[in-house]
Amino acid sequence: MVHLSQREQQLPGSAIESILDASAKDKRVISLGPGEPHFGLPPPLLAHARVLIATSNHYTAPSGLLELREAICKKLARDNKIHALPENVVVTTGSQEALLIATAISLDVSEEILLPNPSYMAFLPTIELFNAKPRFFALHEEHDFEPNPDEIKKQINQKTRVILLNSPANPTGNVIRRKIMEEIADIAVEKDLAVFSDEAYERITYERKHISMASLNGMQDRTFTFQSFSKTFAMCGFRLGYVAAPEEAAAAIRKTHLYTTICAPTLSQKLGIKALQLPHKYTDSMVREYARGRKLVHSRLNNMGLTTPLPHGAFYAFSNVKHLNKSSTQFALDLFRKEKVAVIPGSDFGTNGEGHIRVSFATELSLIKEALDRMERFTNR
Ligand SMILES: Cc1ncc(COP(=O)(O)O)c(C=O)c1O
Known part of the structure; x- marks a missing residue:
């Protein structure tokens, strides 16, 4: 059995x-x-993928192709006001793998991470896989399911290490406004916590503008920014995402990445370079x-x-x-x-x-x- x-x-x-x-x-x-x-x-990617197949049979370094990480840094500066170096970026097999590894390197057993309820269904199991402890802050329909900084603050204790945010949000469609982001940033600084910022849907917004947590004053040193090619370029099946994190954290993620999937698929990484060159x-x-x-x-x-x-x-x-x-x-x-x-x-x-x-x-x-x-x-x- x-x-x-x-x-x-x-x-x-x-x-x-x-x-x-x-x-x-x-x-x-x-x-x-x-x-x-x-x-x-997108048609240009389809044509390019055919050409790339022949040269995509090898592994890359666990951090990902340098050319791709350089393109990601440019994109982060242009679109998100995040000023990262290639050493800060690790390319992963979907942003979900980045989240998994970030959890592994950030939380010891029974240390706590705050997350929204309701939120994306993979968050909780990811935390539980590492025997870390989830603690929830409630989102309320009457407030458009936007996090309430006071409720976040109430959940913090000696064992709290990370606040996890997801904006634009699955499943609620909420986009956190700048004022709320800033209040949460202040809490993270005051309590010396890291922020996991899941930005998989960053390009899909309507009248509200997406704000990256790491673009706020002083936050880049404590924020893990997770972004993805899945939704922006309709590339879900290529499994390509990345995390931009403080250098020490990025090095730890790189190390662990070698033991999870070694590297993101090479074909997808090369296609990612092309995707970042596409006009908006x-x-x-x-x-x-x-x-x-x-x-x-x-x-x-x-x-x-x-x-x-x-x-x-x-x-x-x-x-x-x-x-x-x-x-x-x-x-x-x-x-x-x-x-x-x-x-x-x-x-x-x-x-x-x-x-x-x-x-x-x-x-x-x-x-x-x-x-x-x-x-x-x-x-x-
Ligand atoms: C909020 C959120 N984060 C992350 C992911 C995973 O994205 P990826 O395809 O980059 O692993 C999803 C997928 O639906 C999602 O909804």
Whole structure:
């Protein structure tokens, strides 16, 4: 018999998996579940990838190709006002691997990291894998799910090492405003904490502007900035992300990276260099398309009685279904069975996600319309 560790057995399963599995098998299903762009690769990248295959069969250094890290530094300075050197950057197999390694090098057993509830479903298991201790600060619908610095401060104790933030946020679509960022930065400085800043959706914002924590005065010395090629360039499957961190931390991440995946895929790294040379128009046109979906989803969900704050970034709406008197998982399962629409139950994102569903608008507009018609029929019943 196979022995499974207790750690593995305690990792949460997610409802997302079974719903997305079932929706892939049934052509009648419209999925508003996806956490990734529905667009193909920008055409210049597709053409270039073909050429790169032949020279991409070797490993790179664990930190990633120097040319790519130099391009990332330029991008960080231009777009994020972060002034990093190639030594500060480690290229990883998706930004998720960077988060995993950063957790490994920052937290000893039972040391604490503060994270939002609800938040991206990978955060908590990542922390638990290293037997570090998660401590949550609640996000509230009436405040657009924006973190409250006072609530963060209340959770800090002797064992706290890191504050984790995600803006633009999955699953709520919130984008943290500068004033709130600054207040959280002050707390991090006062309590001498690191900040993990997950910026996977940095390029997908609407009327609010994305602010990088590391761009704030003095914060670069304590901030780990996680960014990704997945959403900005529709490159999810290439698994390419990176972290920019203080030099000592970057060296530690580099060291551990050798023992996780050695290096990010070489083909993806080379393609990443090309992606960073693309004019902004490719990402901008994706964002314009998301903006159409956002408008439609936001107004229709509210009109059908599912209270939904306007998402300021990413491609998710987070809707309240509490008045229907069923759990978010039951809502998602019933909607799936009766109307063949897949959404993600809010409980997958933490206890405070309960009573909500995540509706992704990274889907073709005509399908979004049809899915919303079906949802309206379902909620009217
Ligand atoms: C908030 C957040 N962070 C990180 C990731 C992982 O991104 P990557 O593809 O760079 O590993 C995701 C993916 O959906 C995400 O939603």
